[in-house]
Amino acid sequence: MTKTKSRKQLPKSQTGIRGLDEITGGGLPKGRPTLICGGAGCGKTLLAMEFLVRGATQFNEPGVFMAFEETTEDLTKNVKSLGFDLKDLIARKKIALEFVYLGDSKVEASGEFNLDGLFIRLGHAIDSIGAKRVVLDTVESLFFSLSSPHILRAELRRLFRWLKEKGVTAIITGERGDGRLTRQGLEEYVSDCVIVLDHRVSDQVSSRRLRVVKYRGSTHGTNEYPFLIDEDGISVLPITSLGLQQTAPISRIPSGVPRLDAMLGGAGYFRGSGVLVSGTAGTGKTSLAVLFAVAACSRGERALYFCFEESPSQIIRNMRSIGLDLEKWVKKGLLQFQANRPSSAGLEMHVTTIAKAIKSFKPQVVIIDPLTSFLIGNNEREIKGMVMQLMDLLKMNNCTTLFTSLILSGAVPEHSQIHIASLIDTWLLLRDIEVGGERNRGMYILKSRGMAHSNQIREFLLTDHGVELRDVYVGPSGVLTGSARLAQEAQEQASQSSRQQEVERRQIELELMRKTLEVQIAAMRAEFAVQEVGLLKIIGQEQAQEAQLVQERVDMGLSRKADKIPNKRKGSSK
Amino acid sequence: MKPDPAKGKLDTYILRLYVSGQTPSSMTALANLKKICEEYLEGRYQIQVVDLLKNPQLAGGDQILAVPTLVRRLPEPIRKIIGDLSNTELVLIGLDLVPRK
Secondary structure, eight states: OOHHHHHHSOOEEOOOOBTHHHHTTSSEETTSEEEEEESTTSSHHHHHHHHHHHHHHHSOOOEEEEESSSOHHHHHHHHHTTTOOHHHHHHTTSEEEEEOOOOSSOBOBOSOOBOHHHHHHHHHHHHHHTOSEEEEETGGGHHHHBSOHHHHHHHHHHHHHHHHHHTOEEEEEEEOBTTBSSTTOGGGTOOSEEEEEEEEEETTEEEEEEEEEEETTSOOOOSEEEEEEETTEEEEOOGGGOOSOOOOOOOEEOOSOHHHHHHTTTSOEETTOEEEEEESTTSSHHHHHHHHHHHHHHTTOOEEEEESSSOHHHHHHHHHTTTOOHHHHHHHTSEEEEEOOGGGSOHHHHHHHHHHHHHHHOOSEEEEEOGGGGOOSSOHHHHHHHHHHHHHHHHHTTOEEEEEEEOOTTSOHHHHTHHHHTTOSEEEEEEEEEETTEEEEEEEEEEETTSOOOOOOEEEEEETTEEEEEEOEEETTEEEOHHHHHHHHHHHHHHHHHHHHHHHHHHHHHHHHHHHHHHHHHHHHHHHHHHHHHHHHHHHHHHHHHHHHHHHHHHHHHHTTOOOOOOSSOOOOO | OOOOHHHHHHOOEEEEEEEOSSOHHHHHHHHHHHHHHHHHSTTSEEEEEEETTTOGGGTTTTTOOSBSEEEEEESSSOEEEESOSOOHHHHHHHTTSSOOO
16 A cells, blocks of 8 residues: 555555455554454354455464354364365464353353453464454353453453554454344444444345445445355455446457458457347357357457356257367366356355456456346346446456347347346347248347447358358348248349340340341442442443544534644544 | 261362452452462362463463453362452352352
C-alpha cells in the first residue's frame, strides 16, 4: 500500500483470501481485532484459519490460533482437507496452535478472579513465534464454562484492548445469537470490523454469503457476497462490486464458422463480448458453441467449457459426428470442461465456481451450455442478476463468452429471453424451418452490437466437417431449405446451363448469318463484275458508232462541197 | 456428613495455586488457601505456588485461564477452583472436603 493511500485509509492486513481483500479494500484492520460471526457451520473457523495460514505463508506474518472448541488434532485434520499443512507450519514456527480446554461443566468461582492465565498463555504463544496475527475461536465459550459473566465481560474488554496494544491483527469468532450478531454481544467490544457469515438454504439449494457489517475508518463493500469453500479454501466473489468500467476491445474473434464471420461484418464477434445462441431443441446450439471453442484452441487460445446438461465425454463423443476432435485439445490443455448440475448449488455458487475456474485457467473463450438449465421455477430475475455478474466478470477478464439458451418450441424466442437480451452483445437465433415435410435449421443474427451484420436467414447445416451456412431461397411458398433448397439449386443450375446453351446457339447463328452474308456479297460482286464487263462493252460500241456517225457527217459535207471544217480525224477520205 | 476419617487420613493433598505476580487477589488466594488447609487438612497437604509471569509455559499444562486458579493435583481426579478462594464453602465443595449437594 502506498503512503498516500495509507494516510487516507487505515493500515490493513491482507487476508490472502480471494475476494475478501477486494471487498475490504485491502484486508482486515491491521493491529486491531475483527469479529467474524455467523451460525453453526458457516465457515468462521475456516476463514480465521485461512487468514492465519495465508498470513504465515504469503505475508510472512506468523499467527497464533487459540481454539476453545476444537482440539489441536481435530483442527489439524479438518484443515488438512483444504490443503493446509498445519503440522509443518507449526514445526517451522509459523503457526502456534493453542487449545484451551474448558471442561464439561461450569467452574464455580470462589471469589474474584481475572483471565490472566489466558493472557499469559496467549502472550507466551505470540512471543514464542513473533506472531502478528491471532485468532480466538470461539472466545464466547468462556461464558459457558466460567460463571460470573460480569467479570468475563470486563476481562474480554481488557483482552481486546490488550490485543490492540500488542499490535496483532486478530480475528475473534462468535456464534450468532438471538436477534444479535453474537450470543454475548461481543460486537459491542470488537467494534473496528465486523464480518457476518451466513449459510442459507432456499429452494433446497444452499449458499454461503459474507457481509462486512462494519469497518471503522474504511470504506468497504456493503452487499452480501457469495462465497465458496472448496479444496483451495475460501473464495469470496465480490461480483456486485464490479462496475461497468471495463474497456471495450475492438479486436475481433472468429466464430469458428467462416460464413458466420462474414455475416458479422467479416470478422466474427468482438473480443470480450457476450454471445447468446438461442434455439429450440436440436437446432445445433452446442455444435456452434463447440466450434467456437475449437476455433480458439486451434489458434492456441484456451477455452473453458461449462456444461450443465451433458457430460464432457458425451459432448466429445457427439462432436465427433461433425468432425470435431475435442479430445486432442483437452489433452493439449487448451480445452477444459467443467460439468455441473445446475441444481448442485445456488446461482451465486455457480458464478463463484465459474469465477474461480476463470481465474485459474485464464481462458480467452468461455462457453456456458446451456444457460436455461438454471431456470428453476420463476427465478428469471435471479438469472438476470447472475448473467449480469457473469458478464461483468467475464468482460473484466476479457473472455469472449458464448451462452446457449434453449427456447421451448412454440414460445416466441424474443420473449423467453427478454431478461438477458439487454446484456448480450451478439444474439444468434437458431430455428427450425419446417417445409415440404422436412425439418431444417435456419440461423440469423438477431442483433450484434457495434458491427454491421447481415440481415439474412441462412440455412444451418451440420456436416461431417463442421457447420456450413447456406443461402436460403425465398419463394412464393416461403423460405426454402433442405431438399427444397437443393431442388431449387438444381433447377437454378439447369436453367443456368440452358441459358448458356442458348447463348452459344445464338453465337453460332450469328456466325452463320455472317457467313451467309459474305457469300451473298461475293455472289453479288461476281454478278456485278459480269454486268460491268457487258456494260463497258456496250459503252465502247456506242462510242464507236458515234464516231462513225461523225465521220459520215464529215464525209457527207465534203461530198456536198460544204465548208471546210477542220477535222482532226483523218477519216476514211477516199 | 463428615468425610470418612480412615480414607481421609490416607490421602495427601497436592494443591497447586496458579497466580500471576504478587497481585492482591493472588495474595488473598494464598492466604485463604493456607487457612483452609490448616483447618481441614492439617499435616497432609502440600501447596505449590506457580507464578505464571515467571513460568508462562506452565499455564497450558493445567489449562489455566483464570487467575488465581487452585488445582487439586492429588488425590485424583484433578479439580479446579477459580477465584481468590474467599468463599470457603465453595472451596470445600470443590476440594471434595464436604460432599456436593
